[in-house]
Amino acid sequence: MSEDRSSRRSFVDWILGAGITGSLVSFLYPVLKFVIPPPVAEAIELNVVAATVEELPPNTAKIFKFGRRPGLIVNTPAGELRAFDAICTHLNCTVQYREDFGQIWCACHNGFYDLSGKNISGPPPRPLPRLNVAVRGNEIVVSRES
Amino acid sequence: MRVAATRLYHWVDERIPLSPLVEFAREKSVPSHRYSVFYFFGGATLFFFGLQVATGILLLLYYRPTAEAAFESVRFIMTEVSFGWLIRSIHSWSANLMVLCAFLHMATVFFMRAYRKPREMTWWTGALLLLVSMGFGFSGYLLPWNELAFFATRVGTDVARKTPLIGEFLSQFLRGGDDVTGATLTRFFGFHVAVLPMIATTLLLLHLLFIQRQGMSVPDSQTEEASRRPGTKFFPNYFLRELIGWAVALAILAALASLFPWELGRKADPFAPAPAGIKPEWYFLFMFQTLKYLPATIAGIEGEFVGLVFFGVGGLLWFFWPLIDRGSPGGKPSRLVTTVGVAALAFIGVMTLLGYIGS
Numbered sequence: 117m118s119e120d121r122s123s124r125r126s127f128v129d130w131i132l133g134a135g136i137t138g139s140l141v142s143f144l145y146p147v148l149k150f151v152i153p154p155p156v157a158e159a160i161e162l163n164v165v166a167a168t169v170e171e172l173p174p175n176t177a178k179i180f181k182f183g184r185r186p187g188l189i190v191n192t193p194a195g196e197l198r199a200f201d202a203i204c205t206h207l208n209c210t211v212q213y214r215e216d217f218g219q220i221w222c223a224c225h226n227g228f229y230d231l232s233g234k235n236i237s238g239p240p241p242r243p244l245p246r247l248n249v250a251v252r253g254n255e256i257v258v259s260r261e262s
Numbered sequence: 263m264r265v266a267a268t269r270l271y272h273w274v275d276e277r278i279p280l281s282p283l284v285e286f287a288r289e290k291s292v293p294s295h296r297y298s299v300f301y302f303f304g305g306a307t308l309f310f311f312g313l314q315v316a317t318g319i320l321l322l323l324y325y326r327p328t329a330e331a332a333f334e335s336v337r338f339i340m341t342e343v344s345f346g347w348l349i350r351s352i353h354s355w356s357a358n359l360m361v362l363c364a365f366l367h368m369a370t371v372f373f374m375r376a377y378r379k380p381r382e383m384t385w386w387t388g389a390l391l392l393l394v395s396m397g398f399g400f401s402g403y404l405l406p407w408n409e410l411a412f413f414a415t416r417v418g419t420d421v422a423r424k425t426p427l428i429g430e431f432l433s434q435f436l437r438g439g440d441d442v443t444g445a446t447l448t449r450f451f452g453f454h455v456a457v458l459p460m461i462a463t464t465l466l467l468l469h470l471l472f473i474q475r476q477g478m479s480v481p482d483s484q485t486e487e488a489s490r491r492p493g494t495k496f497f498p499n500y501f502l503r504e505l506i507g508w509a510v511a512l513a514i515l516a517a518l519a520s521l522f523p524w525e526l527g528r529k530a531d532p533f534a535p536a537p538a539g540i541k542p543e544w545y546f547l548f549m550f551q552t553l554k555y556l557p558a559t560i561a562g563i564e565g566e567f568v569g570l571v572f573f574g575v576g577g578l579l580w581f582f583w584p585l586i587d588r589g590s591p592g593g594k595p596s597r598l599v600t601t602v603g604v605a606a607l608a609f610i611g612v613m614t615l616l617g618y619i620g621s
Contacts, residue, residue, distance in 0.1 A: 154343055154344065
């Protein structure tokens with residue numbers, strides 16, 4: 117009899133525990149899903165007019181808006197146009213062009229990249245992603261490298 | 263696990279004595295009589311308040327309090343964010359149920375005359391909490407920046423402008439300018455998520471502290487029964503019963519929030535004419551409706567003004583009722599209290615109904 121009762125009791129305990137756990141999960145699941153922001157759609161193909169040719173004489177550069185991220189367009193001292201994703205691969209600062217060194221520099225932790233985007237000194241772990249550059253008439257058009 | 267918990271308890275207890283609290287919780291009991299069920303409404307109000315805090319914090323993750331972005335951010339919450347429609351719907355429905363429970367709690371406290379000495383301060387903190395809840399409702403109503411809310415807020419803040427002496431200041435203070443604009447939205451947002459929560463939390467802690475210190479009030483007609491029957495132990499008996507009540511409250515809320523999701527309406531356009539059927543939240547409706555019935559002038563005085571004085575005096579009577587009701591200290595049921603209470607409830611009920619039918 118008493119064994120019967122204890123097994124009934126443990127059954128009720130189990131049901132109660134499962135019910136409470138189930139309820140908690142059903143409360144927490146929507147909360148967790150809510151907290152994570154929905155993905156923002158970004159254009160897969162992106163063509164942006166980064167600058168005009170006159171704007172960018174040799175050994176200068178410009179930060180431009182590339183979708184939702186900053187991009188960097190550099191006219192090298194040799195007069196070659198190159199574009200990069202301007203976000204430092206170390207800790208997400210925005211990089212800039214140093215005319216005195218002829219290199220790309222991140223001010224946050226003194227990281228340097230050469231003009232092919234390769235990380236050459238300081239903490240950056242990876243090169244800057246390259247973007248495509250084309251000149252259409254007067255406009256410098258940057259697109260994502262495919 | 264249990265050993266670790268005991269050791270942790272002793273560690274804390276040595277530094278901050280917990281044993282008196284544990285002793286208090288063990289001894290705590292709730293009077294048991296025919297009307298004990300009415301004690302439930304206070305707890306339900308607290309439950310909905312907790313839900314308001316939780317869902318409110320969640321909505322803050324996406325909400326943007328500017329005239330340009332508010333409506334869009336709420337639409338974003340409702341259409342893009344996972345379960346966003348549910349969280350917002352729960353916040354809106356739970357707000358209404360909270361005010362409803364607070365009203366019912368107050369009405370039962372009134373008719374059971376639980377506000378009498380020594381519980382006057384519990385009544386006052388409760389009355390202020392109800393006002394704060396209505397402030398939450400009024401400020402929260404504007405935040406989605408939709409048509410209905412925009413015009414309801416215009417009306418509401420204009421009523422405030424009619425207040426004698428301080429009306430102009432009050433309206434300017436609420437609106438942040440001459441009219442309801444983005445500045446009003448920013449202010450209301452600040453009231454809704456910072457000022458009012460701070461006041462509400464303080465009042466709530468006092469309210470609960472007073473109740474713990476004094477225990478539950480027993481209505482006159484039930485003192486004999488309550489003394490005969492042993493009280494319900496708070497832990498675990500009453501606590502578990504309360505949890506069942508909260509589960510029921512949650513079930514009602516979940517049904518309402520999911521079957522009747524709160525609507526967003528159309529974005530407010532300050533240069534569009536007011537749409538038909540402008541109405542405040544239901545708990546302001548009786549005042550709104552009464553003001554509608556008043557003629558432009560009564561005995562040479564502006565009608566609105568007379569209405570505001572009427573509600574002002576009514577509010578003061580309500581607030582100071584524990585000091586006014588001094589009759590029948592012998593413990594007999596009070597005729598006056600019942601009559602006044604029924605009359606006030608009837609007035610509020612009829613005016614609210616007319617507000618719904620009239621529109």
